[in-house]
Amino acid sequence: MENPIKSIVIVGGGTAGWITAGVIASTLKKSAGSNYSVTLVESPDIPNVGVGEGTWPTMRNTLNKMGIRETDFIEKCNVSFKQGAKFSQWVTGDKDDFYYHPLVLPQGFHNINLAAHWGEGGNNKSFSQAVCPQEEICELGLGPKKMVTAEYAAVANYAYHLDAGKFSEFLTNHCVEYLNVKHILDNVVSVNNKDGDISSVSTKHNGDVAGDLFIDCTGFKSLLLGEHFNVPFKSCKDQLFSDTAIAVQVPYQDDNSEIASHTISTAQSAGWIWDIGLFNRRGVGHVFSSQYISEEKAKQELVDYLKESCTNTDDLNFRTINFNPGHREKFWEKNCVAVGLSAGFLEPLEASALLLVEISAQMIAEQLPTHRRAMDIVAKRFNETFLYRWDRIIDFLKLHYMLNKRSDSQFWIDHRAPETVSDYLKEQLELWKYQVPSDHDFEHALEVFPAASYQYVLYGMGFKTNANPRGLSDTSYREAQNYFDKNEKQKQEFISTLMPNRELLKKIHRYGLQKV
Ligand SMILES: Cc1cc2nc3c(=O)[nH]c(=O)nc-3n(C[C@H](O)[C@H](O)[C@H](O)COP(=O)(O)OP(=O)(O)OC[C@H]3O[C@@H](n4cnc5c(N)ncnc54)[C@H](O)[C@@H]3O)c2cc1C
Secondary structure: OOOEOOEEEEEOOOHHHHHHHHHHHHHHHHHOOOOOEEEEEEOOOOOOOOOOOEOOOHHHHHHHHOOOOHHHHHHHOOOEEEOEEEEEOOOOOOOOOEEEEEOOOOOOOOOOOHHHOHHHHOOOOOHHHHHOOHHHHHHOOEOOOOOOOEOOOOOOOOEEEOOHHHHHHHHHHHHHHHOOOEEEEOOEEEEEEEOOEEEEEEEOOOOEEEOOEEEEOOHHHOHHHHHHOOOOEEEOOOOOOOOEEEEEEEEOOOOOOOOOOOEEEEEOOOEEEEEEEOOOEEEEEEEEOOOOOOHHHHHHHHHHHHHOOOOOOOOOOOEEEEOOOEEEOOOEEOOEEEOHHHOEEOOOOOOHHHHHHHHHHHHHHHHOOOEHHHHHHHHHHHHHHHHHHHHHHHHHHHHHHHOOOOOOOHHHHHOOOHHHOOHHHHHHHHHHOOOOOOHHHOOHHHOOOOHHHHHHHHHHOOOOOOOOOOOOOHHHHHHHHHHHHHHHHHHHHHHHHOOEHHHHHHHHHHHOOEOO
């Protein structure tokens, strides 16, 4: 065959590089025999970004497909379980203002849309309390599974909180040892062309590394797609204002301190603080807009937040990361595709970055063109798919801001300005004034966040959908009541059988989970 695609070269060994290597190598191993090679070139001098601790439930499937044992991953990456996010002070800014975006779907989600019945049947509970048991599980700090639940299986849907540095090391070992990925520790110093394609990358000590497909995982540098191919960057700072993060690692008070079962996102005057409980420490950070607050003041807000739970903040090591929110105008150019920060980055509000890495790697692996002639078609489709996905993620993140009712700072006021909201999102919101979000509002295969996620955020933030003037049938009313009742029963059952997150993790470290 003319110009077959046999050799894949990934440049960059952060989480994007190693997840991509693992997904592609494990997929090809199963489907294409050994007639291919995956090589990863990683600089020994340029450090990984080192943050990125919140994930999405897709990670379970991603790791499982790579042949990783969940117990090993939990032990080696300081993992804890994540069952959603708690957004504190995002609506009014009051201390008791919060809502949850859990990972469990509303009861009976594929049979009935409970959002339409919540007002009448939810008995004054918050939307997430009325339709699923996970808010209570999180408030009580319980884990999402039992010791007898098999690896990757769940009692309540979950994702992970992980140590990003340890995760890259763990994936490196797995990919090299079990998936036959060739690892070159060297700096790429130049990119070489043939007929417009990249033919090879030159390294400082290991000569030229030739390939048929190059995957740019070089982080914010975007060495291949951005620097070599000059693909322009599209900023979305006019919609999402944050451009700086200050990250810090915080020790627990002691070995028995509670580990939160969810990401805690607490709004500040010009941004928000993430608080992620790992097995051995917390990862905390303040994401803010430098247009609205100085770095010094933002750090002070972070220190004030930490003082509520940590006695000594003087010894902590704070790290500032600047970023331009947005993405490349396209992600696949010629024989090069970018995955991870080299493709773009948005504030880590819903842990969408690693999710995008997973689904990008998956599409590359599954659609991998067999030869060069087919690549431009795959590239076009990849670009269309991911431009749509980035736009929808921007909309979904914006939703968390634009429904705020805060008047205490210009940041929150400006986030409500209609000119900062996309026409697409405006249209959805207009529709949702009259009917609750449903799967019909989303193009299934392409969606990153389902209708349920929109429901949790909308109704968590106090959005009102007018009652359907045609009324709801008695049958659907009764059916909804049954689901609300089922939810209450399930809550009690979970509360009485699930153990605290830390206790569960300690047991997993000691005994391991049952193999799938
Ligand atoms: C503040 C912050 C918080 C975040 N929180 C989350 C979160 O909660 N959840 C989430 O999903 N994501 C989060 N992210 C995003 C997440 O960290 C990244 O998506 C993820 O780590 C992937 O990074 P990467 O591999 O693309 O880049 P990097 O980690 O920067 O890796 C780049 C790699 O390229 C290599 N490289 C660069 N130049 C060369 C060269 N010339 N030659 C050879 N190698 C080279 C480097 O050595 C490195 O190995 C967060 C990001 C930030 C900034």
